[in-house]
Amino acid sequence: MDMQLTSPTSADSRRPDIGAPVIVPSLLSIAKSTRAFLALLLAEIGLHPGQDQLIDRLDPNAPVSVSTLAEQLAVRPSTVSKMLDRLIEKELVARIANSRDARRTMVQLTPLGEQAQTSIRNLWRRLETDLVASIPVEDLEILDRSLARTGELLTQKLRRLR
Numbered sequence: 001m002d003m004q005l006t007s008p009t010s011a012d013s014r015r016p017d018i019g020a021p022v023i024v025p026s027l028l029s030i031a032k033s034t035r036a037f038l039a040l041l042l043a044e045i046g047l048h049p050g051q052d053q054l055i056d057r058l059d060p061n062a063p064v065s066v067s068t069l070a071e072q073l074a075v076r077p078s079t080v081s082k083m084l085d086r087l088i089e090k091e092l093v094a095r096i097a098n099s100r101d102a103r104r105t106m107v108q109l110t111p112l113g114e115q116a117q118t119s120i121r122n123l124w125r126r127l128e129t130d131l132v133a134s135i136p137v138e139d140l141e142i143l144d145r146s147l148a149r150t151g152e153l154l155t156q157k158l159r160r161l162r
Contacts, residue, residue, distance in 0.1 A: 041123045052120045063106035
């Protein structure tokens with residue numbers, strides 16, 4: 001597999017040599033700290049990291065396929081299946097048959113899952129409130145745009161590598 005992440009363009013020639021990586025170590029540190037903090041918060045409601053993102057993606061009124069969930073979460077369908085097994089045990093989600101294609105498994109949020117979804121979103125809000133409290137508004141807008149763009153770029157590159 002070709003792991004080249006960028007290709008030379010005329011825009012690259014305008015960029016100065018940046019030397020040692022700065023952004024990647026920062027992103028890795030932020031991701032690790034965020035997940036560790038979330039793990040502590042999620043433990044309060046009996047969930048593990050990753051399960052929050054899966055539950056958040058579900059709409060109680062619109063079942064979704066395992067493959068669609070995997071794509072949305074940028075993981076393999078087998079990873080989603082393992083997560084679903086654990087969430088089904090907790091009665092937070094249910095697997096249901098696809099009315100149009102019996103070979104496809106659909107996933108639906110249960111009433112308990114809806115409660116968990118609300119709790120997850122409240123935890124996320126709580127963490128975000130704590131984080132943004134000490135960041136000036138003008139910096140927050142720049143940070144938000146930069147993080148969104150970085151996330152989009154990484155998602156695009158990841159899709160091409162799979």
